[in-house]
Amino acid sequence: MSELTLAVPSKGRLEELTRDWFAQNGLTITRPGGPRSYLGALEGHPNVTVRFFPAGEIARELIRGNIDLGVTGTDLIHETAETGPQSVAFAKPLGFGNADVVVAVPAPWIDVTHMHDLADVASDFRSRHGRWLRVATKYITITRQHFARAGIAEYRIVESLGATEAAPASGVADIIVDITSTGSTLTANALRVLEDGVMLKSQANLIVSRTANWTPERRRRLEALLHQLNASIAL
Amino acid sequence: MSSPAARRAQLEALVEAQSATRANPPLLLPADPYFDLAGEEFGRRLMLTTATTGQEYCLRPEYTLPIVTDYIANGVGQPAAFSYFGPIFRQRQDGPAEFEQAGLELLAQPDGDIALHQVLTFARAALDLYAVSAPAIRLGGVGLFETLLAQLDMPDPWRPRIRQRFGHTEALERLLTRLAVAPTLERSPQPAREALLTEITEQMVDAGLSLSEGRTPDEIASRYLEQQALDAELVPAATLALLRDYLAISGPALQALTRIEQLALRHGLDLAAPLRALRRHLDELGTVADVSFDGSFSPRLDYYTGVVFEVVGQDGQALVSGGQYDRLLERLGAAAPIAASGCAVWVDRLEAECVR
Numbered sequence: 001m002s003e004l005t006l007a008v009p010s011k012g013r014l015e016e017l018t019r020d021w022f023a024q025n026g027l028t029i030t031r032p033g034g035p036r037s038y039l040g041a042l043e044g045h046p047n048v049t050v051r052f053f054p055a056g057e058i059a060r061e062l063i064r065g066n067i068d069l070g071v072t073g074t075d076l077i078h079e080t081a082e083t084g085p086q087s088v089a090f091a092k093p094l095g096f097g098n099a100d101v102v103v104a105v106p107a108p109w110i111d112v113t114h115m116h117d118l119a120d121v122a123s124d125f126r127s128r129h130g131r132w133l134r135v136a137t138k139y140i141t142i143t144r145q146h147f148a149r150a151g152i153a154e155y156r157i158v159e160s161l162g163a164t165e166a167a168p169a170s171g172v173a174d175i176i177v178d179i180t181s182t183g184s185t186l187t188a189n190a191l192r193v194l195e196d197g198v199m200l201k202s203q204a205n206l207i208v209s210r211t212a213n214w215t216p217e218r219r220r221r222l223e224a225l226l227h228q229l230n231a232s233i234a235l
Numbered sequence: 236m237s238s239p240a241a242r243r244a245q246l247e248a249l250v251e252a253q254s255a256t257r258a259n260p261p262l263l264l265p266a267d268p269y270f271d272l273a274g275e276e277f278g279r280r281l282m283l284t285t286a287t288t289g290q291e292y293c294l295r296p297e298y299t300l301p302i303v304t305d306y307i308a309n310g311v312g313q314p315a316a317f318s319y320f321g322p323i324f325r326q327r328q329d330g331p332a333e334f335e336q337a338g339l340e341l342l343a344q345p346d347g348d349i350a351l352h353q354v355l356t357f358a359r360a361a362l363d364l365y366a367v368s369a370p371a372i373r374l375g376g377v378g379l380f381e382t383l384l385a386q387l388d389m390p391d392p393w394r395p396r397i398r399q400r401f402g403h404t405e406a407l408e409r410l411l412t413r414l415a416v417a418p419t420l421e422r423s424p425q426p427a428r429e430a431l432l433t434e435i436t437e438q439m440v441d442a443g444l445s446l447s448e449g450r451t452p453d454e455i456a457s458r459y460l461e462q463q464a465l466d467a468e469l470v471p472a473a474t475l476a477l478l479r480d481y482l483a484i485s486g487p488a489l490q491a492l493t494r495i496e497q498l499a500l501r502h503g504l505d506l507a508a509p510l511r512a513l514r515r516h517l518d519e520l521g522t523v524a525d526v527s528f529d530g531s532f533s534p535r536l537d538y539y540t541g542v543v544f545e546v547v548g549q550d551g552q553a554l555v556s557g558g559q560y561d562r563l564l565e566r567l568g569a570a571a572p573i574a575a576s577g578c579a580v581w582v583d584r585l586e587a588e589c590v591r
Contacts, residue, residue, distance in 0.1 A: 082279075083328065108438035109450065111459035116410065121450070121458070123399040128454065132274065144279050151406025153274045153535055169443035174450065190442030 002217050003047050004225065007061065007070030010038065010052035014204065017096045018071045025229050047221055056080070063087040065211030068222065075101050075179060075202035079141050089208045092231035097204035099181040101139055103146075103197035106168050106175070107190045115150040115196050118175070122154045125174075136160040136167030137177035139199075146199040165189040208233050239586055245364045246582065247320055250337050253357060255316035258340075260301035262322075266291040268300060272566060273536060282324045282331055294324035299577060302340050303567055311569050315342045320582075335582035337361065338557075340575070342564070347574040348512055351542060351559055352519055354578050358555045359520075361580045362546065365589040367554065370546045371525045374488055374516070375532030375558070377401075378541040379495070379509040383481060386504050389470040392461055397478070402533035411479060414470045425463060431456045477502055484530040488517050491528035513542060538562035544578075548588045555580045 008029060009015045019029045028043040029050055040050035051067065059076035061067045063084050071094065077084040105112050112118055125133040133155040137143050140157055147155065158173045165185050167173040177199070180186055186193060206229065208222065226232055237245075251257065263284075270278045281293040295301070298319045306315055320337040339357045344350035362370045380401055384394055393414070400407040426434075435452040446452060480498060484491050492513060499506045513528070520526050533543060534556075543558030557578025564573040 106439070106442055106444055108435050108442060108444065108452075109455055110435065111455055111462050116413065117462075119399070119406065120396055124395065129449065132271070141279075144275050148276050149405075151400055151403040151409075153276045155275060156270055157275055157278075168449075171445055171448050190438070190444075 002215065002221070003049055004069070004218065004221055005049050005051060005067040006042065007051050007053045007058045007067045007072075008040070009055045009058065009071060011035070011054075014055060014071075014097060015052070018094070018204065021071075021094050021096070022229075027228065045225065048225065059084065062207055062209045063211065065209045065213070067209060068212045068218070069206065069208045069225075071204055071206055073097055073099070073202045074205055075099070075139070075142070075200055077205075077207065078145075078200055079139050082141055082145070084141075087209070087211050089210055089233040090205050091208050091226055091233045092206040092229065094204040094206060097202070099179045099202050100198045101142055101177065101179050101200040101202060102186075102193045103199065104165075104176050104178065104180075104186050104191040104193050107192045109192075113195050115152070115194060118194065119150060119152045122152050126154060132156040133175070134158050134173040135175055135177055136164050136173030138164065139177050139179070142199055143177045165191060206231055239590075242364055242586065242589065243582070246337055246361060246580075249357070249360055249364065250318045250320045250339075253316065253318040253339055255318040255339060255341075258298065258302045258305075258317040258319045259321065260295060260298060260305070260319075262295050263292050264295055264301055266293040268304065268567075269293060269296065272300060272538075276535070280325045280327075282326060295322075296325055297323055297579065298336065298338060299340060299563075299579070300567070303342065303564060303575070306342055307564060307567055307569050311564065311573060312343065314344050316340070316344075317342075336579050337582055338577060338579040340577035342575050343573050344576075347541065347559060347561070347576060348515060350574065351516065351576045354557055354576050355516065355520065355544070358544075358546065358557065358578050358580065361555065361585065365585040367546075367548075367585065367588055369525055370554070371527070372520065373532060373545050373547060374513065374526060374528045375543040376509055376513055376528070376530070377533050377539050377543055377558070379506060379513065380481075380530070380533070381540075382506055382509050383504060387474050387477065389474050390465060390468045392465055393470055399537070402531075402535045404531055407482070407531070411475055415472065415475055425460065428456060428460060431459065482531040484528070485532075486527060488513075488526040488528040491530070492517070495530070509541075516542060534558070536560075538566050541576075548584055552584055553581065554584050554588060 008018050022029050029040055030043060031037055031040040033039065038052045040052060042048040042050055055072045056076055058070040058072040059080045062070055063081050077088055112121060122133045135143060135155050136158045138159065138161055140159065143157060160167055164176050164178045166189065167176055176191065183193060266281055266283055269281060281296050283291055283293050285291055302317050317340045322333050323336045324333055339354055341350040341353060384398055397410065400410055432452050435455050436446065439446055439452060484494050492510060495506065496510060517526060533539060538560045539558055540561040541559030545553045546555040548554045555578055559576040561572045561574050563575055565571060
């Protein structure tokens with residue numbers, strides 16, 4: 001198999017912006033079967049198969065090496081597996097899909113402005129309330145890594161797959177870790193990002209799998225494609 | 236001439252010879268108690284599976300928790316000893332893995348020092364079986380640090396904050412650095428407590444937060460005022476210097492303990508009791524082993540007390556780790572602290588060390 005597989009987000013704004021970005025670099029992604037089709041092509045590159053996937057699956061398949069390169073968010077690479085960042089090479093940030101993964105606490109917690117305050121609050125939370133401090137998030141891997149780095153061990157994660165910002169008010173959790181681009185959703189829900197609470201700055205990236213099977217021929221094809229896109233990597 | 240199988244059989248015999256009840260907890264255990272005891276940091280290493288009821292289970296990641304839970308369920312009070320040898324399961328960087336662990340748990344023993352001595356003797360015997368004849372043993376003093384911290388000159392609220400970070404070198408360093416720099420920002424005058432309470436309560440009600448389920452307005456106001464007071468009332472520079480000196484003490488155990496004695500003498504601290512305990516264990520370990528003491532060494536779990544130790548192999552991995560954890564049983568539901576000590580031996584690592 002000497003063909004290259006390029007994975008592109010399958011819907012919405014992200015798909016549009018990705019196709020625009022390729023077009024700006026002189027490459028047209030076609031989707032002959034229309035929006036319901038999951039197979040496409042790259043004009044002028046008969047050896048590249050384009051597949052349309054949800055962004056989260058692109059991250060997973062890049063890490064596993066089932067696709068060769070693709071467009072997805074930095075956050076999803078970090079979240080999908082602890083070994084995610086090592087399993088891929090970031091070839092080029094694309095300048096859209098910008099968002100930060102942040103720690104936010106209820107705004108009325110006026111005594112908590114930094115991660116070290118959170119460490120204090122977490123450490124005696126259990127003795128005060130008979131349970132651990134609860135953190136609602138869908139970013140479990142990222143939260144565990146960053147809290148460990150900040151020396152915070154005394155907490156429990158409550159997995160939240162949607163409307164995470166509502167978790168403190170609904171009593172499901174005390175604080176949240178979530179993605180935000182403007183912060184307005186957080187503010188509207190009376191949440192405040194800690195001053196050193198940005199865990200990860202994410203944006204859409206062109207990403208190459210390190211774990212895919214890179215024969216010399218496939219590698220040549222990859223390099224030619226990246227060259228055309230003004231991107232480069234060290235595999 | 237011995238083979239891996241022969242060494243394993245000898246270790247099995249050693250575990251059997253501990254005049255302890257042989258414990259064999261289930262391979263499949265509820266995951267929640269592990270998250271409850273050790274938090275997410277340990278939780279990420281569990282091999283999890285979910286029942287159709289939604290309840291989470293894990294493959295046995297270690298033996299201490301199920302052994303101690305069982306002991307508490309059967310009524311605490313009587314001294315008990317448990318030994319074990321069998322597989323455990325953890326997530327590692329390169330995927331899930333099965334290991335073998337052997338170990339000893341001594342609970343509610345009348346003399347905690349004698350119990351720890353027995354644990355160390357067991358550990359040494361296991362090391363001998365694998366021909367690790369001059370092991371590198373690292374001792375840590377949790378009790379020593381707590382005794383020191385209690386006597387240092389500083390505002391009281393800082394003590395638990397420092398204790399909580401003991402064992403996490405970077406977090407402790409960040410805190411000490413922060414304490415060394417007086418905050419430069421202009422402080423507005425302290426608001427009255429009543430006004431503050433009213434304001435926080437209003438904010439919480441507006442945000443739809445429960446006033447009783449989680450942090451209460453009272454708790455937030457208290458910590459806020461305390462924080463403001465603390466920013467004004469810094470830890471004396473001399474205390475910070477002393478703490479740093481202490482945490483930096485690391486090296487051959489006898490020399491390290493002598494340096495701590497000198498430090499105590501210089502600053503008029505009474506560290507005699509915890510130092511005596513450490514010295515006694517040091518004497519018992521003899522001169523065969525390469526024993527070091529590290530002022531900053533402690534497991535990151537707050538139920539450890541007294542003396543902790545680990546034996547490190549040539550590649551820096553722990554071959555044996557253990558110590559005293561008198562607060563564990565209380566954390567798991569016992570009415571009061573109960574003396575506990577024990578250790579776990581990483582059998583696969585010992586085998587790797589042996590054939591090296």
